[in-house]
Amino acid sequence: MKKKILVILGLTLTTILFSGHAKAEIKVTDVLGRERVLAAPAQRVLLGFYFEDFLAITGSGAYERVVGISKGAWHNWRNSQWKAYSAVIPRIDKLADIGGTDNASFNLELAISLRPDVALLAAWQFKALGETVNRLEAAGIPVVVVDYNAQTVPTHVKSTLVIGKVMGSEQRAQTLADEYKAAVDDVTARIAKAGGATKRVYVELGNKGAGEYGNSYGKGYMWGGVINLAGGKNIADGKIERTGPLNPEYVLSENPELILIPGSYWVKNDKAVLMGFGVDIKETKARLATYLGRPGWSGLDAVKSRHVLALYHGGARTLYDYAFLQYLAKALYPEAFKDVDPQENHRRFYERYLPIKAQGSFMTRID
Amino acid sequence: MVTSRLIIEGYRAAQWQRIMALCCGFGMVLVAILSDIAIGPSFLPLSDVWSVLTRPGAYQGSQMLVIVWDIRLPMTLTAVVVGASLAVAGVEMQTILRNPLASPYTLGISAAAGFGAAVAILFGISLPFIGWASVPLMAFISALSASLGVWAIGRARGVSPNVLVLAGIAMLFLFQSLQSLIQYMASPEILQEIVFWLFGSLLKANWTSFMVSGAIFVAVLPFLIRDTWKLTALGMGDENARSLGLPVERLRLRMLVLISLLTAGAVSFVGTIGFIGLVAPHIARGLVGEDQRYLIPLSAFCGIFIMVCASILSKIISPGAMIPIGIVTAVIGVPFLFLLILRNKGGLT
Numbered sequence: 265m266k267k268k269i270l271v272i273l274g275l276t277l278t279t280i281l282f283s284g285h286a287k288a289e290i291k292v293t294d295v296l297g298r299e300r301v302l303a304a305p306a307q308r309v310l311l312g313f314y315f316e317d318f319l320a321i322t323g324s325g326a327y328e329r330v331v332g333i334s335k336g337a338w339h340n341w342r343n344s345q346w347k348a349y350s351a352v353i354p355r356i357d358k359l360a361d362i363g364g365t366d367n368a369s370f371n372l373e374l375a376i377s378l379r380p381d382v383a384l385l386a387a388w389q390f391k392a393l394g395e396t397v398n399r400l401e402a403a404g405i406p407v408v409v410v411d412y413n414a415q416t417v418p419t420h421v422k423s424t425l426v427i428g429k430v431m432g433s434e435q436r437a438q439t440l441a442d443e444y445k446a447a448v449d450d451v452t453a454r455i456a457k458a459g460g461a462t463k464r465v466y467v468e469l470g471n472k473g474a475g476e477y478g479n480s481y482g483k484g485y486m487w488g489g490v491i492n493l494a495g496g497k498n499i500a501d502g503k504i505e506r507t508g509p510l511n512p513e514y515v516l517s518e519n520p521e522l523i524l525i526p527g528s529y530w531v532k533n534d535k536a537v538l539m540g541f542g543v544d545i546k547e548t549k550a551r552l553a554t555y556l557g558r559p560g561w562s563g564l565d566a567v568k569s570r571h572v573l574a575l576y577h578g579g580a581r582t583l584y585d586y587a588f589l590q591y592l593a594k595a596l597y598p599e600a601f602k603d604v605d606p607q608e609n610h611r612r613f614y615e616r617y618l619p620i621k622a623q624g625s626f627m628t629r630i631d
Numbered sequence: 632m633v634t635s636r637l638i639i640e641g642y643r644a645a646q647w648q649r650i651m652a653l654c655c656g657f658g659m660v661l662v663a664i665l666s667d668i669a670i671g672p673s674f675l676p677l678s679d680v681w682s683v684l685t686r687p688g689a690y691q692g693s694q695m696l697v698i699v700w701d702i703r704l705p706m707t708l709t710a711v712v713v714g715a716s717l718a719v720a721g722v723e724m725q726t727i728l729r730n731p732l733a734s735p736y737t738l739g740i741s742a743a744a745g746f747g748a749a750v751a752i753l754f755g756i757s758l759p760f761i762g763w764a765s766v767p768l769m770a771f772i773s774a775l776s777a778s779l780g781v782w783a784i785g786r787a788r789g790v791s792p793n794v795l796v797l798a799g800i801a802m803l804f805l806f807q808s809l810q811s812l813i814q815y816m817a818s819p820e821i822l823q824e825i826v827f828w829l830f831g832s833l834l835k836a837n838w839t840s841f842m843v844s845g846a847i848f849v850a851v852l853p854f855l856i857r858d859t860w861k862l863t864a865l866g867m868g869d870e871n872a873r874s875l876g877l878p879v880e881r882l883r884l885r886m887l888v889l890i891s892l893l894t895a896g897a898v899s900f901v902g903t904i905g906f907i908g909l910v911a912p913h914i915a916r917g918l919v920g921e922d923q924r925y926l927i928p929l930s931a932f933c934g935i936f937i938m939v940c941a942s943i944l945s946k947i948i949s950p951g952a953m954i955p956i957g958i959v960t961a962v963i964g965v966p967f968l969f970l971l972i973l974r975n976k977g978g979l980t
Contacts, residue, residue: 341818369815471824477834477953479823503951507823509834513702514951516694517673530821534757560697 292408292429295387295422300406305432306381310362310405313337313386314412314423316345317583320617321424321440322431327355329431331378334370334389335361342578344529344540348620372396376403382430387411412581415489417448424583440583440617447586447609448493451593455495458600465496465596466510466520466566470527470574473535474554477515479507486580487526494593496522516560522595523566525552527625528577539576541624548574548625556630571595576626584613591627649925652918656932663939667707670943672950673698709836709900710938710956712844714907716897718934719848719855720890721908722915722926726862727886728792734908735894738781738799738887740774741905742806744898747773749813749825766828767840767899774898777802778891782884789880795887831904831957833942840900847896851889858882859923866921904957907934910964917971937963 290302308331311318315338319326333356339346350357360378363369370393375383383405390397390409397407408430410423421441428437467487472478481488482504491498499518500510527537527548537551552574561567573595575588587610594601607627614622669680675695683690683699690696720735728737735741750756751769758765784798785791814825855862861882864872872879898904911933912926919925941959948954 336818471821475837479827500951503949509827509832509953511672511946511951511953512834513698514672516698516702530755534755559701560694563694563697 290429290432292426294409294426295411295414295419296390296409298407298409300382300408302382302406302430304381306430308378308380308382309431310375310378310380310383312384312389314384314410314427314582315349315356316618317412317424318384318427318431319349319619320583320613321427321437322433323436323617324619326431327353327359330356330359331380332360332362332375334364335359336364342529342540344542344624345578348541348623352619370396372399375400376405380405383407384427384430385409386413388413412583413486415486415581415585417445420444420583444583444586448589451494451586451589454600454604455593455597458495458597460597462495462497463521463596464499464518465491465522465524466499466515466518467491467524467526468510469507469577470525470537470551470555471530473537473551474558475535477509477512480504480510482506482508487524490580490585490589490592491524494589494596496592496596512559516564519565521565521569522571522573523555523564524573524575524592525555526577526580527551527574537574539574539625540578541620541622543625545625545628548628549630552628552630570630573629574625574627579610579626583617584610587613588627595629649919649922653925653929653932656918656929656936660932660935660939663936663943664707664711667710667939667943668699668703670946671698671703672946675699705838705841706833706836706942707939708841709844710833710942711935712841712848713897713901713904714911714934714936714938715931716844716848716893716934717904717907717938718911718915718930719851719927720893720897721934722912722923722930723855723862723886723890724908725912726866726923727883727890728796729866729868730792730796731913732909733796735890736803736903736905736908737796739777739802739804739806740891740894741898741903742803742810743777744770744774744895745829745903746806746810746813747771748828748899748902749810749817752824752828753813753817753821764839764843767843770899771895773806774895775891777806778887782887785887786884795883827955828902829957830955831898831902831960832953832955833901834953835901844896844900847892851892854885854889855927858885859927862886863921863923866923902955902957904938904960906961906964907937910968911937913971914967917974937967 290305291299292302293299307329309329311330311333313334315333322329360374362375363371383400385393385407387409390407400407408426410426411419412423421444424437424441424444425434428434466480468480469478480500481498483498483501484492485506488498488500499515499520503510503514525537527539529538529540529543530536535551535554537548539548552572555572556562556567566572573592575591579585579588587606590601590604590606590609594604594606610626611622614620668684669677675698679695680699683695687696687700717735724733724735724737725731747769748766750773751766756765756769758768781795781798781802785795788794814822817825861872861877864875864877865879865882869879894908912930914933915926915929919929937960938956941956941963944963945954945956945959
């Protein structure tokens with residue numbers, strides 16, 4: 265009997281001891297449902313992607329707590345954004361480059377030698393790294409996965425809360441997640457209330473210029489998903505799985521009522537639709553106007569009604585992408601979004617959560 | 632007396648067969664071309680397509696005119712020129728190397744073209760005045776320099792087929808790895824563009840591309856026609872050709888330059904389209920033999936036929952989308968090649 269009591273006592277004690285210890289730890293379940301434990305909010309982060317969202321969630325001093333990044337994904341892919349941020353946070357230019365995680369150039373040795381507390385990776389990076397993830401974790405570096413590329417409200421919310429938990433900025437993360445969810449829900453509600461016929465939308469990435477038809481996006485994939493959310497009928501639905509070009513003849517015969525050309529900072533291309541930080545909106549409009557000269561486009565409903573839009577390609581897959589969603593939805597349902605100012609919302613997001621101003625060309629349309 | 636008459640009759644019968652093969656080939660090509668122009672995702676009625684084709688003036692400002700004249704015709708005609716160029720380049724490559732496995736790709740010409748295009752896309756090279764031609768021109772320059780490299784090595788080491796093939800394979804690997812390096816350096820959007828170029832797609836076809844590629848083909852043709860007898864003799868082997876007094880090495884070099892021109896002209900605009908240069912000559916050879924007077928035109932017809940059928944197939948598989956034609960050509964070409972392999976019990980030579 266005595267023995268039994270002792271055992272129970274011992275068990276209770278250990279439970280109390282361990283639970284007390286566990287309180288100091290941070291348990292995170294990432295977007296893939298993997299549970300990882302951190303000793304404390306991370307002070308040495310290995311950051312793979314979502315550099316802006318990370319900064320917005322963590323707040324000022326975020327990059328003081330980063331030891332290494334996948335530089336190419338920022339410096340090369342979003343060059344205008346990189347320039348804008350490195351001007352106000354010089355440290356990001358000096359961070360160690362752990363290499364691309366997408367093409368086997370990932371520098372495992374460097375990553376481990378930086379002694380990070382955690383590696384925050386995008387889902388696509390996690391997939392690309394494969395077995396290497398296990399080697400990182402074997403070296404004592406928990407790998408936490410987030411995903412804004414999925415472009416859905418639940419994954420955006422989840423990713424935001426995960427980053428907040430890892431960085432110890434849960435409150436800020438909750439605010440951002442709530443705002444995001446509220447904004448998208450509002451768009452959905454307004455569209456449902458507006459009713460009416462859904463308009464046919466054609467989206468084509470503006471990286472090739474008007475001379476050649478570029479890639480379009482299929483159902484639910486990136487811009488395809490944004491179009492569906494904004495209550496438009498994507499003419500590429502059922503024609504293209506993810507990305508790929510449509511037959512020019514098919515575009516003409518479908519006669520879209522709205523055309524969306526995402527642009528970005530492809531400086532080395534003199535035909536592409538230029539957008540991003542530091543880009544003059546006049547230049548975006550001039551490039552966009554060249555698309556109207558394509559054979560047969562003058563007869564399209566979208567061109568006749570001047571519904572040809574350009575949105576910043578780097579703006580999708582972010583915490584503020586609801587502003588782009590609003591811009592598109594407003595073009596489709598002008599009455600329902602009369603009191604919504606997407607450009608102002610975009611500007612305000614930067615003002616409130618980011619250290620730079622949203623100066624440049626992010627959303628526009630032909631006059 | 633009797634035997635020589637038999638030989639003459641036999642020769643005439645064979646010639647007659649070859650002429651028939653040519654006529655059949657021409658007929659099939661014509662049907663394929665017309666079908667390609669008639670088929671498209673907007674499902675225009677056949678009668679409308681025909682009247683827009685024959686009387687474009689009456690349809691000024693209509694969408695049908697745009698669809699038929701600005702979208703369908705340039706694509707079809709570019710397919711014709713590309714198919715013919717690659718097939719003829721393939722025939723001559725196989726002839727001068729006396730190797731049935733040769734094609735314009737053997738000497739790294741197309742890999743070089745792909746590298747040139749990738750460089751132009753990645754670094755955004757844009758030429759003054761002719762910005763539209765920047766990518767094709769870079770592809771062209773790169774392709775030509777690759778074949779000149781092979782040519783230089785061949786010259787230094789005597790222009791034997793083995794040396795040429797070996798130098799060509801080295802060139803192929805060099806440019807393939809350079810291509811990979813460029814892809815490695817590119818951002819996703821740029822990478823997409825490069826990969827798409829490497830697939831080969833008729834989306835890049837327009838009247839200009841047709842004119843330029845077509846002009847190259849037409850310019851090269853007389854030089855080939857002039858040398859048909861010599862090429863036929865070369866097909867019998869170097870020793871035989873030499874004993875007939877042919878300057879074998881000079882002939883080989885001349886052909887090499889012409890092949891580069893044809894290949895570069897074909898792939899510069901639409902990207903690398905594989906397989907036609909290999910399979911079209913084999914089909915033609917199976918039908919008319921080694922006589923270049925028939926082999927060259929029939930190869931061209933086979934090349935056009937495969938290319939245009941690939942275009943039709945890509946439109947039928949997924950109406951609306953554009954499947955890169957470079958992917959479809961192999962799907963069409965492979966069954967033909969299998970059939971040939973199975974039929975020719977003696978092996979392909």
